[in-house]
Amino acid sequence: MKEVDIVVIGGGPAGLSAAVHAAKMGAGVLLLERSQALGGQLVKQTHKFFGSRQEFAGERGFDIAHTLMEQIAQQEKIEVWTNATALGYYPDGVLTVKRNENFRTFRPRKLIVATGASEKALAFPNNDLPGIYGAGAVQTLMNLYGVMPAKRVLMVGAGNIGVIVAYQLLQAGVEVAAVIEAAPRIGGYWVHASKIRRCGVPILTGHTIRQAHGTTQLTGVTVCRLDEKWTMIPGTDTLFEVDGLCLAVGLSPLTELLWQAGCKMNFVPELGGYVPWRNEYLQTTHKNVYVAGDVAGVEEASAAMVEGKLAGLAAAFALNHQTADFAADYRAAKQQLNALRSGPLSAKVCHGLCKVMLEEAM
Amino acid sequence: MRIENHPILAFADAATVEFTFNGQALSGREGEPIAAALHDAGVRVLRHSPRYHRPRGLFCAIGNCSSCLMTVNGVPNIRVCVEPLRAGMTVETQDGKGRLA
Numbered sequence: 001m002k003e004v005d006i007v008v009i010g011g012g013p014a015g016l017s018a019a020v021h022a023a024k025m026g027a028g029v030l031l032l033e034r035s036q037a038l039g040g041q042l043v044k045q046t047h048k049f050f051g052s053r054q055e056f057a058g059e060r061g062f063d064i065a066h067t068l069m070e071q072i073a074q075q076e077k078i079e080v081w082t083n084a085t086a087l088g089y090y091p092d093g094v095l096t097v098k099r100n101e102n103f104r105t106f107r108p109r110k111l112i113v114a115t116g117a118s119e120k121a122l123a124f125p126n127n128d129l130p131g132i133y134g135a136g137a138v139q140t141l142m143n144l145y146g147v148m149p150a151k152r153v154l155m156v157g158a159g160n161i162g163v164i165v166a167y168q169l170l171q172a173g174v175e176v177a178a179v180i181e182a183a184p185r186i187g188g189y190w191v192h193a194s195k196i197r198r199c200g201v202p203i204l205t206g207h208t209i210r211q212a213h214g215t216t217q218l219t220g221v222t223v224c225r226l227d228e229k230w231t232m233i234p235g236t237d238t239l240f241e242v243d244g245l246c247l248a249v250g251l252s253p254l255t256e257l258l259w260q261a262g263c264k265m266n267f268v269p270e271l272g273g274y275v276p277w278r279n280e281y282l283q284t285t286h287k288n289v290y291v292a293g294d295v296a297g298v299e300e301a302s303a304a305m306v307e308g309k310l311a312g313l314a315a316a317f318a319l320n321h322q323t324a325d326f327a328a329d330y331r332a333a334k335q336q337l338n339a340l341r342s343g344p345l346s347a348k349v350c351h352g353l354c355k356v357m358l359e360e361a362m
Numbered sequence: 363m364r365i366e367n368h369p370i371l372a373f374a375d376a377a378t379v380e381f382t383f384n385g386q387a388l389s390g391r392e393g394e395p396i397a398a399a400l401h402d403a404g405v406r407v408l409r410h411s412p413r414y415h416r417p418r419g420l421f422c423a424i425g426n427c428s429s430c431l432m433t434v435n436g437v438p439n440i441r442v443c444v445e446p447l448r449a450g451m452t453v454e455t456q457d458g459k460g461r462l463a
Contacts, residue, residue, distance in 0.1 A: 046370045118426045130406040130419025137423035145398040146373035148363045172365045216417050217406050
């Protein structure tokens, strides 16, 4: 069994940032990533980010991922394990890991969980047919591997992911029949929504799926209108002949390890589901377990990177690692996070965070 | 189908490798997920569910959801969305839960 200062679980924006900043403080870090490569979902984001220069505004997601990976490579204090899945975290502080086909155990002094989130499904008849994908799956196929998911796609969800991926489908040469959204208005940034409207793709708000069609795979989708009480209006059915249906209906935090660790959890719909209680240092009710990114509440990658920084700094500080500019660095990151969450689209997230914020340090 | 022209992305060329899907000879790019090569060939039905034998395809593409379990080189329950394609692989549709030989 190996002793480590800090183990970071997850090599996405939050985990990469946590590892870099913990290592800069002088802590030894083991970064675990279950897939073959670091970068998480950033590597398939072809759009330019918003925010300020600190959050890489104006840069494309995959470029941001590469910048973070370079920072990781420069840190001698960080050991990176890819193809490594954290399996369990036990009351005696032991973390079990499967790397390739080997089983290993660690006793980290601090654990930073940055496992991200998984895509939500939607309930409707035939929702299991091949050709029905999560929006992220479509991004993976197109933007990482250069393969088209289908010829003609219907997108469900006009939040940021829905409108961004709809545009990416057009860029890949896939026809987008329409974007439908159950809510009465578009949830994503209008700059992204406007792009697809300019390309002639209708965005149908107040619409949902009645059912999907097909025997061996998807051949079409029947869509209908919703009234103000979100019930389906009879006689408003429209059939879309599509071979692809893309669900961008939200994400749900991947919290299994936190449950197992015994962290106190709360169901917060604004943050995507069950999320851990945490203090301002991103420390959970388990004093050795910190969180950052979507696992702590679904937000954008920009916020995940800043949360990663805060968790990395705080966990290293708790192990008595110190730098001269720690306090200033920490305060600046806090302000950066507050600024990111000051926009009107973040009101929901802020409301959710109030439901899981611990007043005092553990 | 492969994306031919992309306004932002350029896809690195990888070696083409041969594999079989239910006995049929197919090719793909070495190291890409098996599911990507199958999609390129138009194969989207990857398994049949245990109870109602319904067709299942790719859903999450990052190893979360287990929708894409197939039998690869005789081993069942392989998540083909994250399993790299290698030359000579035998890939088969999986029916039900799969059995270890």
